[in-house]
Amino acid sequence: MRRNRPPRPGLWPLALLLLFLLGAGGASAHVANLSTSRLDVSEVGIRQVVDVHRKDLEAALRIPLAADGETTDGDIVAEADRARDYLLAKAGLAGSDGAACKVTSDRPRHIEDHVLLTATWRCPAGARLDYRVTLFHELDPNARHLALVVREGGEPHQHLLTAGRAVATLDTPAAWYRTLARHLVSGIEHIAIGFDHIAFLLALLLWARRFWPFVGIVTAFTAAHSITLSLAALDLVQLPAEWVEPLIALTIVWAAAENFFSTNGANRWRTAFPLGLLHGFGFASVLAGFELPADQLVLALAGFNLGVEAGQLIIVAVLFPILLALDRAMTPGGESPGRSPRLVRALSLPILLLGVYWFAERVFF
Numbered sequence: 001m002r003r004n005r006p007p008r009p010g011l012w013p014l015a016l017l018l019l020f021l022l023g024a025g026g027a028s029a030h031v032a033n034l035s036t037s038r039l040d041v042s043e044v045g046i047r048q049v050v051d052v053h054r055k056d057l058e059a060a061l062r063i064p065l066a067a068d069g070e071t072t073d074g075d076i077v078a079e080a081d082r083a084r085d086y087l088l089a090k091a092g093l094a095g096s097d098g099a100a101c102k103v104t105s106d107r108p109r110h111i112e113d114h115v116l117l118t119a120t121w122r123c124p125a126g127a128r129l130d131y132r133v134t135l136f137h138e139l140d141p142n143a144r145h146l147a148l149v150v151r152e153g154g155e156p157h158q159h160l161l162t163a164g165r166a167v168a169t170l171d172t173p174a175a176w177y178r179t180l181a182r183h184l185v186s187g188i189e190h191i192a193i194g195f196d197h198i199a200f201l202l203a204l205l206l207w208a209r210r211f212w213p214f215v216g217i218v219t220a221f222t223a224a225h226s227i228t229l230s231l232a233a234l235d236l237v238q239l240p241a242e243w244v245e246p247l248i249a250l251t252i253v254w255a256a257a258e259n260f261f262s263t264n265g266a267n268r269w270r271t272a273f274p275l276g277l278l279h280g281f282g283f284a285s286v287l288a289g290f291e292l293p294a295d296q297l298v299l300a301l302a303g304f305n306l307g308v309e310a311g312q313l314i315i316v317a318v319l320f321p322i323l324l325a326l327d328r329a330m331t332p333g334g335e336s337p338g339r340s341p342r343l344v345r346a347l348s349l350p351i352l353l354l355g356v357y358w359f360a361e362r363v364f365f
Contacts, residue, residue, distance in 0.1 A: 035135045037091055038148045041170065046121040046129075050087050054115050056136050057083060071110040080107040084117060090135045091145070093121045096128040096169065131168045133161045180303040187307020190286055191315075196248055196358060197279055201312060203255035203351045204272050205319060206344045207265030209327075214316045220269035221276040222309045228280025230301055233287060244281040246362040251275040252355030259348040263341065283308065 035056070040047040054077075058065050065077040077083050084105055093101045105119035123129055136143040145161040149170055159168035191197060201221065208214045231237040255271060287304060327337040 034144050036146045041151045048119045050117045075110050076107045083108045087117045091133045099124050179299045183300045183303030184307040187304040188311040191308050191311030200252045204268045213266045216269045217272045218312045220272040224273045224276030225280030226305045228277045229283045232284030239281045241285045248282050249359035256348045256352035
C-alpha cells in the first residue's frame, strides 16, 4: 500500500529545464549533476527541504540505500544517519561572521527515485547567513544545486550554486525587540511630522482643564486609529487615499468648530474616537511605505501604535502646562483659574482655517 508522500520542494521541473539549457544533461546512466533545496525563512527558524537523486547519494556514500533497489515512498532510507549527516554537512547554514546555527532534522526518506531530508535551522536573529552547498562535488566538479529561498509574504528568490559559487547569502528576520523598537521610533517620528494629526489633537484638547481628560482624549484617538490601521495593514479594509486625506481635513474642521459650541472638555473623547477611525487609514497609507515584515507584522503594528501614542503623550506633556499657565495669566487676581472661551476660540480659529485649506488642497489640487 502506498503511503502519503511528504511535501516536495516542487523545483524539479524548473531544475531539469535549467539543466537542459545549461547543456549539462547526459545520455548515460544518472550522473551527479543537479540537486535542489527549499529554505522557508521565518522568525521561528529556517525550514530546509533537500531533494537529491538516490543514485547520487548512494554513489557519494558508497552504500546502497534500499535493498535490491526496491523503495517505497515515504520509507526511511537505509543508513539514514549517514545519509543525514552527509546532506547536512554538504548543504548547511552558518553565520557569515562564523556564528553557529543549531539544526534538528527528520531522517531522510524515499520519494520515488529521490531522497528528501527535512531540517530546521535556528540561527542568531538578525544575522547574515551563508548557505553553503557542495553536494556531490567529489563525484562531479560540474554538479549544480538550485536553492529556492522563500520568506513569509515575500517574493521567492532562486540561487544557482556551483563549485565556483557555492554560497548564497541571506538574512534572518530581525530580533523581535529590534522590530518593535524600529517601528516605535517610526510612530513617534510620524506623529511629530504629521501636522494634520497634531492639529486635530490640539483642537480636541483645548477645553480640557485636567490632566486625565487630556489622557482620555489621546487614548480614545489612539484606540480608534489602531483599529483601522490594523485592518488596513492586514488588507481586511482598504479606503482610497484620495478619499481619506480630504476626510481627515474635515475631521480637523469639525473638531475646531465644535470648540465654538461646546465647552465640555471631559467628553471630547466621544469626538476623538469616531473621527480617529479615519485617521487610522491615514496612518496606514504612511505605514504601507515601510515594507512591514510579514513574519513580524503584529510586532511592527504594535510598535508603530505605541510610538504614535508616545508621541501624542509628549504633545500632551508640553501643551498641558502651557494651557494652565495661560489660564492663570488670563484670570484676574483672587479668582480660581479657568479656561477662557476667548483663548479657546482664538486658538481654534486658525486650526479650523487650516483644516479648510487642507481640504481644498486635497480635493482640488
